[in-house]
Amino acid sequence: MAKLRTYSKYARDAVFLLGQQIRLxxxxxxxxxxxLAERAGISRATLQKIxxxxxxxxIGLVFEVASLxxxxxFEQDHQRLATxxxxxxxxxxxxxxxxxxxxxxxxxxx
Numbered sequence: 001m002a003k004l005r006t007y008s009k010y011a012r013d014a015v016f017l018l019g020q021q022i023r024l025x026x027x028x029x030x031x032x033x034x035x036l037a038e039r040a041g042i043s044r045a046t047l048q049k050i051x052x053x054x055x056x057x058x059i060g061l062v063f064e065v066a067s068l069x070x071x072x073x074f075e076q077d078h079q080r081l082a083t084x085x086x087x088x089x090x091x092x093x094x095x096x097x098x099x100x101x102x103x104x105x106x107x108x109x110x
Contacts, residue, residue, distance in 0.1 A: 007055055016053030018066065023051040025069035040065050 007015075026036050037047040042061055050057050050065055066073055075081040 005055070012053070012055070015055055015062075018062065018071070019051045019053035021071045022062075022066055022069055025066075025071050026051075029069060031069070036065065036068065039068055 026033070031039075033044050033047050033051075037044045040047070040061065042065070046057055046061065047065065050062050063073060075084055
């Protein structure tokens with residue numbers, strides 16, 4: 001039996017908001033659920049899960065659907081997005097490859 005994953009309220013709210021923004025954008029384009037699902041190459045049931053803010057759909061599917069209906073995720077401009085990616089990767093490259101937790105010395109001398 002798979003262990004049930006729990007998510008923070010912030011994460012659940014953010015996914016719900018994104019799903020609602022996708023639904024709004026789809027309806028503004030006057031696309032049916034089936035139409036958008038076909039464009040994204042997913043089932044209608046998966047699209048319904050995305051729009052309902054369920055956590056189970058793969059993040060790549062959610063981002064693709066958002067992109068298809070024009071919901072901005074990060075940068076609208078592809079060049080700015082690429083620059084942000086490069087900058088973030090440069091910062092990651094400066095950090096140590098491995099991160100080990102520091103041993104915490106417990107002061108139990110009462």
